[in-house]
Amino acid sequence: MVKKTIKTEPKSWQEYNQRYMDIYHPPLLPMPDIPVASHHGAYMVKRRFDVHTGVDLFTCEGSDVFSIEEGEIVAIRKFTGNEAGTDFWENTMAIDIEGKTGTICYGEIEPSSSLKVGDTVKGGQFIGKVKRVLKEYKGKATSMLHVAIHRHGLKYLLKDQNDPDMESFYDLQLDPTMLLIQLKNKADLKMLKITGQIREVNY
Numbered sequence: 001m002v003k004k005t006i007k008t009e010p011k012s013w014q015e016y017n018q019r020y021m022d023i024y025h026p027p028l029l030p031m032p033d034i035p036v037a038s039h040h041g042a043y044m045v046k047r048r049f050d051v052h053t054g055v056d057l058f059t060c061e062g063s064d065v066f067s068i069e070e071g072e073i074v075a076i077r078k079f080t081g082n083e084a085g086t087d088f089w090e091n092t093m094a095i096d097i098e099g100k101t102g103t104i105c106y107g108e109i110e111p112s113s114s115l116k117v118g119d120t121v122k123g124g125q126f127i128g129k130v131k132r133v134l135k136e137y138k139g140k141a142t143s144m145l146h147v148a149i150h151r152h153g154l155k156y157l158l159k160d161q162n163d164p165d166m167e168s169f170y171d172l173q174l175d176p177t178m179l180l181i182q183l184k185n186k187a188d189l190k191m192l193k194i195t196g197q198i199r200e201v202n203y
């Protein structure tokens with residue numbers, strides 16, 4: 001086996017981070033706060049009609065959505081609305097991108113028309129825009145990006161989540177909360193750099 005030689009060692013924490021840790025990208029910029037615990041947008045929270053298998057990032061309709069990691073588009077599908085069997089919600093779509101982490105679902109969006117199934121997307125690439133999901137404003141946020149991560153291929157994602165015998169379905173879900181908190185930190189730092197409030201520090 002031929003060992004790969006890396007010629008130069010990292011000289012700063014930014015270089016360390018870039019070389020070893022710069023895998024994930026914030027799906028929104030700026031990133032809103034991440035719902036946790038019993039919040040209705042949190043992971044695995046039991047709601048009126050379902051158990052929530054993702055995390056909702058509440059933000060304005062039309063916000064740009066970026067791919068968290070590099071991967072292959074395995075589906076572009078109807079996510080909510082009459083054609084998705086949830087009449088009480090607006091029509092929205094989802095993109096599922098399979099990468100190293102699993103299949104990441106970006107739901108309640110309008111996918112970019114230039115993308116198709118089978119395409120490879122880079123981490124941080126624009127993939128669509130947040131779309132309104134609640135029909136009426138009754139005090140709750142009407143638009144959000146729904147992020148879910150699945151351990152395996154798409155076929156599991158498309159199974160009936162409300163089937164009580166589908167216990168194993170939930171075992172196959174990954175909790176995206178920690179990753180999204182990490183990406184919020186990253187997005188906050190990025191925003192500070194964009195607005196010129198912090199400078200690069202070398203040590």
Ligand SMILES: [Zn+2]
Nearest residue numbers: 054055056146
């Ligand atoms: Zn959701």
